[in-house]
Amino acid sequence: MTTETTVTAEGFFGEYGGQYVPEALIPILDELAAAYDKAKNDPEFQKEFTYYLTKYSGRPTPIYRCANLTKACGGAQIWLKREDLNHLGAHKVNNTIGQILLAKRMGKKKIIAETGAGQHGVAAAATAALMGMECTVYMGEVDIERQKLNVFRMKMMGAEVVPAMSGQRTLKEAVDEALGAWIEHADDTFYLLGSAVGPHPYPSMVRDFQSIIGREARQQFLDEQGKLPDYCIACVGGGSNAIGMFTDFVGDKEVKLVGVEPSGRGLEPGDHAATLCLGTPGIMHGFNSYMLKDENGEPASVYSISAGLDYPSVGPEHSYLKDIGRATYEHASDMEAVDAFFKLSQTEGIIPALESSHALAYALKLAPTLSADQTILVNLSGRGDKDVAEIEKLIASGQITMP
Amino acid sequence: MKLEENLRRRRENKEILLMTHLVLGYPDFDTNREVIAQMVENGVDSIELQIPFSEPVADGPVILKASQESLDHGTKVSDCINFAKEMVEKWDIPFLFMTYYNIVFKYGEEAFFKKCAEIGITGVIVPDIPPEMGGSFYQFAEQYGISPVLIFAPTSSDERMEITGKCSRGFVYCVPRKGVTGAKSEFGDGLTQYLVRCRKHTSLLLGVGFGIESRANVEALIGKADIAIIGSKTIKLVDEKGAASVGPFIRQLLGEK
Numbered sequence: 001m002t003t004e005t006t007v008t009a010e011g012f013f014g015e016y017g018g019q020y021v022p023e024a025l026i027p028i029l030d031e032l033a034a035a036y037d038k039a040k041n042d043p044e045f046q047k048e049f050t051y052y053l054t055k056y057s058g059r060p061t062p063i064y065r066c067a068n069l070t071k072a073c074g075g076a077q078i079w080l081k082r083e084d085l086n087h088l089g090a091h092k093v094n095n096t097i098g099q100i101l102l103a104k105r106m107g108k109k110k111i112i113a114e115t116g117a118g119q120h121g122v123a124a125a126a127t128a129a130l131m132g133m134e135c136t137v138y139m140g141e142v143d144i145e146r147q148k149l150n151v152f153r154m155k156m157m158g159a160e161v162v163p164a165m166s167g168q169r170t171l172k173e174a175v176d177e178a179l180g181a182w183i184e185h186a187d188d189t190f191y192l193l194g195s196a197v198g199p200h201p202y203p204s205m206v207r208d209f210q211s212i213i214g215r216e217a218r219q220q221f222l223d224e225q226g227k228l229p230d231y232c233i234a235c236v237g238g239g240s241n242a243i244g245m246f247t248d249f250v251g252d253k254e255v256k257l258v259g260v261e262p263s264g265r266g267l268e269p270g271d272h273a274a275t276l277c278l279g280t281p282g283i284m285h286g287f288n289s290y291m292l293k294d295e296n297g298e299p300a301s302v303y304s305i306s307a308g309l310d311y312p313s314v315g316p317e318h319s320y321l322k323d324i325g326r327a328t329y330e331h332a333s334d335m336e337a338v339d340a341f342f343k344l345s346q347t348e349g350i351i352p353a354l355e356s357s358h359a360l361a362y363a364l365k366l367a368p369t370l371s372a373d374q375t376i377l378v379n380l381s382g383r384g385d386k387d388v389a390e391i392e393k394l395i396a397s398g399q400i401t402m403p
Numbered sequence: 404m405k406l407e408e409n410l411r412r413r414r415e416n417k418e419i420l421l422m423t424h425l426v427l428g429y430p431d432f433d434t435n436r437e438v439i440a441q442m443v444e445n446g447v448d449s450i451e452l453q454i455p456f457s458e459p460v461a462d463g464p465v466i467l468k469a470s471q472e473s474l475d476h477g478t479k480v481s482d483c484i485n486f487a488k489e490m491v492e493k494w495d496i497p498f499l500f501m502t503y504y505n506i507v508f509k510y511g512e513e514a515f516f517k518k519c520a521e522i523g524i525t526g527v528i529v530p531d532i533p534p535e536m537g538g539s540f541y542q543f544a545e546q547y548g549i550s551p552v553l554i555f556a557p558t559s560s561d562e563r564m565e566i567t568g569k570c571s572r573g574f575v576y577c578v579p580r581k582g583v584t585g586a587k588s589e590f591g592d593g594l595t596q597y598l599v600r601c602r603k604h605t606s607l608l609l610g611v612g613f614g615i616e617s618r619a620n621v622e623a624l625i626g627k628a629d630i631a632i633i634g635s636k637t638i639k640l641v642d643e644k645g646a647a648s649v650g651p652f653i654r655q656l657l658g659e660k
């Protein structure tokens with residue numbers, strides 16, 4: 001596999017990434033990095049990882065040509081990588097399986113995790129149940145309210161859900177509290193981080209576990225079409241599904257990589273979470289990356305209709321891919337995402353997650369500008385069942401109308 | 404380095420020094436002024452002024468909340484700098500800034516240290532910029548004569564203590580337990596052994612923070628460390644009993660009635 005974004009020893013992608021953490025975390029991260037390095041090159045570990053991806057999560061997930069949606073749109077063919085067909089309904093499980101197998105190897109007994117939309121929390125809870133490990137999930141109080149069903153799912157699988165009550169009470173605060181708990185209990189506890197963010201080795205480790213998405217998709221596309229897609233599109237919050245999709249395509253210069261961020265209610269501060277589009281470099285949660293800041297340099301308030309995308313920073317490898325021009329980053333609004341949500345539901349009978357609907361929304365704008373022999377591959381990172389109640393509420397309150 | 408000289412001079416006449424801490428702008432700058440007066444007039448040797456950041460990853464709930472509230476009512480980095488300048492001019496003890504790297508990064512590394520030198524701040528504690536990450540950070544600190552204080556943790560290996568010990572200036576901040584600030588510490592044999600190990604890896608003064616609340620805690624450090632550092636406790640005290648309660652608390656820590 002050729003990729004030009006090889007991580008350096010200290011975990012930098014260009015100037016981004018790194019380990020901006022207090023001394024207490026350094027030995028813990030060093031232990032993790034060493035354990036992961038060893039596991040990565042151990043065929044037994046890879047065999048076990050593949051076993052669970054296949055038998056537990058049902059991989060490989062197919063790629064699917066949206067004939068009806070393509071017809072409705074006109075222009076380029078739209079294809080989906082069906083990560084929504086994973087066990088638990090999203091790509092998150094690829095990463096939780098990988099990390100929990102590593103946790104087991106390291107002899108850890110407990111798992112802590114943070115979650116935004118609850119997808120990672122559910123995946124963490126499920127894999128912890130699978131491995132017989134205790135699981136505590138930190139989740140912003142606001143997100144707990146928005147994602148009741150996922151909270152209940154986690155509890156059903158035996159996890160404890162701890163509300164993060166500080167600040168905006170969303171994903172950022174959940175990360176703070178999970179990190180704090182980890183520093184205290186690292187002896188027997190593994191921090192199962194849900195996206196390709198955080199201090200080294202997390203961004204590269206999560207990328208590696210998620211890169212199964214692009215590895216499969218690339219081969220599947222070649223097998224079915226005899227060529228590569230012209231575009232790969234994925235939504236970007238923390239950026240794990242996108243980096244998982246992009247990694248194996250990075251070396252294919254002719255394939256355009258597009259990440260789609262949420263522009264929420266608009267481009268004013270506090271109305272969106274379009275970090276790569278509108279941010280500047282900054283350091284939080286242990287790494288340097290593009291970041292949305294207020295005038296004081298503090299992480300800005302962020303917003304998106306989808307709880308999985310409202311994070312004021314972004315995976316550091318995306319910042320690097322942006323700077324070197326290998327990937328471009330666009331944005332889609334709440335309403336564009338909702339339109340895409342309905343369009344896929346009604347033309348193909350597939351209800352996408354609101355997160356993935358952002359990627360789809362951009363594809364729907366792009367397709368009509370391209371010719372019919374061109375192809376767009378969208379990573380459908382999750383299914384939308386978790387968002388149905390929220391959509392119903394928005395319809396009932398008149399904020400949106402069912403098309 | 405001014406900080407080290409100053410602290411060593413103070414240490415000559417005392418069996419242990421007392422360093423205190425507060426979050427700037429919490430509950431407000433007027434209270435900060437009063438608390439600092441209480442601290443200095445009752446014998447504190449040095450004070451850490453924390454510039455609030457919303458993601459204080461090394462800190463516990465007390466400082467997290469104080470930082471958040473300070474930011475919520477609009478504390479700016481420039482306000483903190485002006486306030487520090489005023490304190491340095493008024494009181495004859497060394498003042499340090501404590502903050503997180505994003506604040507320095509946003510301000511500009513060189514500009515930040517230049518400003519520190521200009522207003523008479525002698526040292527900085529920035530816990531999330533380890534030596535490996537901070538080439539230019541440590542160069543500018545050196546250039547402007549500001550002491551970057553680094554941290555030893557119980558989980559730090561001997562090799563790591565060598566590296567951080569060499570990079571630190573002024574003193575070394577020894578964290579006696581795992582976890583964030585404000586939680587209880589053990590002051591038993593484990594601590595003694597840990598401080599012996601810290602001493603082996605640096606000739607700088609040793610400061611011990613995290614969880615010091617009583618005269619007994621301070622006494623437990625005499626002969627093993629040089630500076631007792633009090634953080635969250637005074638913030639809680641001011642919250643509960645007001646700024647005027649700080650003086651008696653300091654006198655009690657110093658073993659006076």
